[in-house]
Amino acid sequence: MTRSTAQRALTRLRADRIADLVGARPELSPEDAAAALGYPPALARRATVRAVTVLRARAAAPYLADVAAAAHRAGWTTTEAVPTVQLAADDHVVAVLLLDAAHAPAPALVWDEGAGWRTAPSRRHPLARGAGVPPEGGGVRYVTTGTTPPSAALIAALSV
Numbered sequence: 484m485t486r487s488t489a490q491r492a493l494t495r496l497r498a499d500r501i502a503d504l505v506g507a508r509p510e511l512s513p514e515d516a517a518a519a520l521g522y523p524p525a526l527a528r529r530a531t532v533r534a535v536t537v538l539r540a541r542a543a544a545p546y547l548a549d550v551a552a553a554a555h556r557a558g559w560t561t562t563e564a565v566p567t568v569q570l571a572a573d574d575h576v577v578a579v580l581l582l583d584a585a586h587a588p589a590p591a592l593v594w595d596e597g598a599g600w601r602t603a604p605s606r607r608h609p610l611a612r613g614a615g616v617p618p619e620g621g622g623v624r625y626v627t628t629g630t631t632p633p634s635a636a637l638i639a640a641l642s643v
Contacts, residue, residue, distance in 0.1 A: 498533035536574040546631055547578050553634035559587040579609045588641045599630040
């Protein structure tokens with residue numbers, strides 16, 4: 484393991500611990516939580532930024548689970564699996580919902596906290612490089628306006 488790999492892993496662990504503490508004690512800011520955990524400011528700076536992203540991802544989880552349930556009810560997935568949430572390198576939250584039914588409107592759906600929902604032409608690589616840059620063309624279709632449309636509106640837009 485290289486030093487930079489280890490540092491990234493430690494930052495992720497610190498961010499998760501900060502987010503856990505903020506989740507348990509919402510009156511704390513991420514900076515206050517880092518101080519309460521005893522992280523020196525030099526180590527806490529990057530971890531607090533990442534912790535804010537982790538908290539946004541956790542806040543989006545119920546919405547993403549609702550969309551996954553709606554896609555399953557529409558018959559586009561064989562199991563009601565919650566989308567895989569990923570934190571891109573640029574502290575951007577994205578999630579992937581694989582659609583594995585033969586009559587699904589696309590191989591996968593991708594949710595981007597900045598751009599909303601889009602289709603993906605591949606189950607294997609649904610995210611384009613640089614998740615902060617929304618892809619275009621090649622089977623990519625932006626589905627609705629807004630970043631968190633109601634699941635029924637999303638399913639209706641995809642059914643067209």
